[in-house]
Amino acid sequence: MTQTLRQTGWMILRQSRNLTREPIWIAMMVIQPMIWLLLYGQLYSKVAPLRAGAGSYVEFLAPGIVCMNAFFGGSWSGMAMISDLDRHVIDRFLAAPASRLAIVLSQVVRAGITAVLQAIILLAVGYLLGVRVHGGLLGFLVVFAAAFLLATVFAGFSHGVALLVRREASMIASANFVSLPLMFLSTILIGAALMPGWIQDVSRFNPVNWGAQAARNAIVFDGPWDATAIYLVLLLAATAATSAFATWSFRAYQRSI
Amino acid sequence: MTRLGGVDAIVTEDLRKSYKTVQALDGVSFAVREGEVFGLLGPNGAGKSTTVRVLTTLTFPDSGRALVAGEDVVRHPNRVRHAIGYVAQDSGVDWEATGRENLLLQGRIHGMAGAPLHRRVDELLELLGLKDAADRVARGYSGGMKRRLDIGLGLVHRPKVLFLDEPTTGLDPEARVAMWEEVERLASQENLTILLTTHYLEEADRLAERVAIVSRGKVVVEGSPEELKAGLHGESVTVELEDPNGRVQEAADVVRAIDGTSEVLVEGSHLRARVPNGAQAIPSILSVLDGRGFPVAAVTTARPSLDDVYLHYTGREFAAEDEEGTK
Numbered sequence: 001m002t003q004t005l006r007q008t009g010w011m012i013l014r015q016s017r018n019l020t021r022e023p024i025w026i027a028m029m030v031i032q033p034m035i036w037l038l039l040y041g042q043l044y045s046k047v048a049p050l051r052a053g054a055g056s057y058v059e060f061l062a063p064g065i066v067c068m069n070a071f072f073g074g075s076w077s078g079m080a081m082i083s084d085l086d087r088h089v090i091d092r093f094l095a096a097p098a099s100r101l102a103i104v105l106s107q108v109v110r111a112g113i114t115a116v117l118q119a120i121i122l123l124a125v126g127y128l129l130g131v132r133v134h135g136g137l138l139g140f141l142v143v144f145a146a147a148f149l150l151a152t153v154f155a156g157f158s159h160g161v162a163l164l165v166r167r168e169a170s171m172i173a174s175a176n177f178v179s180l181p182l183m184f185l186s187t188i189l190i191g192a193a194l195m196p197g198w199i200q201d202v203s204r205f206n207p208v209n210w211g212a213q214a215a216r217n218a219i220v221f222d223g224p225w226d227a228t229a230i231y232l233v234l235l236l237a238a239t240a241a242t243s244a245f246a247t248w249s250f251r252a253y254q255r256s257i
Numbered sequence: 258m259t260r261l262g263g264v265d266a267i268v269t270e271d272l273r274k275s276y277k278t279v280q281a282l283d284g285v286s287f288a289v290r291e292g293e294v295f296g297l298l299g300p301n302g303a304g305k306s307t308t309v310r311v312l313t314t315l316t317f318p319d320s321g322r323a324l325v326a327g328e329d330v331v332r333h334p335n336r337v338r339h340a341i342g343y344v345a346q347d348s349g350v351d352w353e354a355t356g357r358e359n360l361l362l363q364g365r366i367h368g369m370a371g372a373p374l375h376r377r378v379d380e381l382l383e384l385l386g387l388k389d390a391a392d393r394v395a396r397g398y399s400g401g402m403k404r405r406l407d408i409g410l411g412l413v414h415r416p417k418v419l420f421l422d423e424p425t426t427g428l429d430p431e432a433r434v435a436m437w438e439e440v441e442r443l444a445s446q447e448n449l450t451i452l453l454t455t456h457y458l459e460e461a462d463r464l465a466e467r468v469a470i471v472s473r474g475k476v477v478v479e480g481s482p483e484e485l486k487a488g489l490h491g492e493s494v495t496v497e498l499e500d501p502n503g504r505v506q507e508a509a510d511v512v513r514a515i516d517g518t519s520e521v522l523v524e525g526s527h528l529r530a531r532v533p534n535g536a537q538a539i540p541s542i543l544s545v546l547d548g549r550g551f552p553v554a555a556v557t558t559a560r561p562s563l564d565d566v567y568l569h570y571t572g573r574e575f576a577a578e579d580e581e582g583t584k
Contacts, residue, residue, distance in 0.1 A: 003368065010365045018353035021394065084351075092349030092410060095313040097338040098366045256276075257316050 004099040011106030015080065016113075033069045033118045034125050037062065040189065041129065052191025054220045055130070062126040063143065063215035064188035069122070070115035070147040071182070071208050074154030075175045077111040078162035082171055085162070085253075094254065104246040108155040108239070115151035116144045135218040142218035142228055149235035150211035154179075156242025163249035166256075182208045187216065207238050265324070266291045266418050266450035272311055272321035281307040282318065283474030289452055289467075294444045296465030297454040298563065300579035304474040305454035306346055309422045312452070313343045326417045339367070342411030346422040346454075348403045349410065352396040356387050356406050359395060360413050367414035381409040385439075401432035408439065419443065421453040425460060440464050456579055458563040470567060472578070477570045482563060489561045489569055491519075492535040494542065496528045499554035508551045515545055535559075 019025055041058040044050050054060035084090045093103060123133065123143070133139040161174050183189070185202050186209035192200055203209040214231040217223060267289035274282040282304050289295040297305045310316045312325055314334035323330045326340035351359050360378040364370075369377065382391045385405040390398060395406060404424070411419055424440065425433040441464065444451055455461050461468045462482050469479040478485060498508055505523050512530055513521045517538060520531040532538035535558030546553055567575040 007366060010362055014351070014354060014358070014362055017358070018351070021353055087352060088345055088347045088349040089351050091315055091345055092343070092363070093366065095315050095338060095341070095343040095345075096363065096366045097335050097368070254316050257310060 004102045004105075007099050007102035008105045008109065011102060012110050015106060015110045029114065029118060030121055033065060033122050036068065037065045037122060037125060037129070040065065044189075049194060050190050052193060058126065058129045059131045059220060060191070060216070061189070062122060062131045063219045064212055066119045066122050066143060066147050067150050067208060067211040067215055068183060068188050069118045070150040070211065071154045072179055073115050073118070074111045074151035075158050075179045077107060077151075077155040078158030078171055078175070079168070080107060081159050081162035082166065082168050085166055091257075094250070100247045100250045101243075104156065104159055104243050107159050108152045108243055108246075111151040111155035112148040115147040119144055119147040131219070133219050134222040136222075138225070139218035139222065142232070143215045145232055146211040146215040146218070146235070149232060149239055150208065152239040153207050153235055153242055156239060156246045160242065160246035160249040163246065163253045166253070182206055185209070187212045207235060210234050264291050265289060267295070267312060267323070267325050267452060269308070269312070269323040270321055272308065272318045272323060274307060274311065274316070274319045280474055282311070284321070285471070285474065285476055287469040287476050287479050289450060291450055292448055293466045294440070294451045294453065294464055296461035296468040297452065297471055298456070298458065298461040298465075298468045299471035300456055300575060303471040305456075305471055306422055308471070309420050309452070309454055313341060313420055314338055339414075340417045342414070342416035342419045344407045344411040344419070344421045344424060346426060348407050350395045350398070350403050350406050353394060355392050355394055356382060356398070356409075357391045359406060360409055363410045364413045369414060377413060381413060385409050401428060401435065404428060404432070404436065405439070417448065418450045418452065421451060423454055423456070425455070425457065437463060458567070458575065462563055468563070470570060472571045478566070485563065485566045486561045489565055491531045491533045492558050492560050494530050494532050494535050494538060495557045495559070496542065496546070496553055497555040498526050498528065499552040501526050501551070504551070508546060508549075511545060511549050511551070512542060515541060518542070
């Protein structure tokens, strides 16, 4: 187990270092969330019912955009696996005593870290637009935890899919197929009260919604914390499930080669 | 399984594996002795790479057994992984990392750390001629440099068994010769067993102490290149006739009638025949031809090539088979 953790650490270092060598990736990572926040924030700013009790629509939206970025980032993170497969880096790791779990965890945790960095940027930009985190220090921690865990849930899923489909085009198609519906079946853009009943029902089982509710409780409503904790625990369990799925997918991949 | 008193670095027994409709391995059995360079020789698509992927624990056989460094590849894959180095047909270099970073991570995956790891990496960079490029991102490396880095990645943890899958495919002639010298240098190291696959006959002939010829998922014959060629019983003699004036066929019949010659072929003004021993056969061939009025311009004798061996054991031309496997 310590060997797995050590390998995970070195592999996270590898990916982070490689990403810092891609200035365009860094620029997009910083700019894109701001664009979402500014565009959506402006677009719906005059529709008062949407803000569901928040001081402004931007404040209502900020936790949603934090979560949207996190789970989009996670959903797309499998592209890194496709590129490692194409470059035969994965084969090299697999023929060496690299833990499959470490390969998956390193990608998953890296996606989580990226989501937290984006959350920090969003809260900073949001501050300038009047967004305040009403939950205080605990609120900040919950927002970061929600962002991290949402990214890891979808990164695990994305890497499992990457190992199963092994093709860029299929990967892009499945990421799109999953991410947009899940966003609209959640409270990322509008409050639950304005949703049709069936979407409200479905959204209860949507991990994106668990994250959005937790982050919104932390930023807008300052609680309730027990319900928020349950959302985070559910996300953690989902991360374990999708990471296990990705680790299992190595077997399917190895059978195919 | 433990043939030859446990000195086999690799033993495979009746490995089979199929992908959907293709039977990639159809009962592969061979043994590699500790410390030798062993060549798996065969055309594209013969099953060489699949065999290597099974032996390196990358994939699983449908049936059959394989031991590498004394460990079962299916039951104890992680023990096998610690003992082997694998240089795949396609480079496994991380393009966005430097040569040094590539080697360091590979060493860490093998549980190496600290000063010994850094020393080993420095040593390999020096040895592989990558010292000056060590801290440059591998994306900018030439094909030959990436290949050398691949070899370093396979060697960083000082494996007992090194797998080189098509080490020279895609290299220009100069880099190919450099790679051959590299393999020869590795082979001279004590206790390193090397299994290399190749579809170049000359490469197997030059590098491998013993080869197994693989065709359509099976090992058709196993032995040293010398043994295999000797197993063909004989050498070929080529006679160039001076001014044959359309009488080549007649000359061929004359040679055919000589005791001990077989497979007499006509190629332009040349006659080719297989004989048990070239040095002994040439005088009688020459005197008979001369006596029948066929002046001889030149005569050469050649020992059979692995090409002849392949043809003999599979009944198929190597080049044609290779072409087909590429499709």
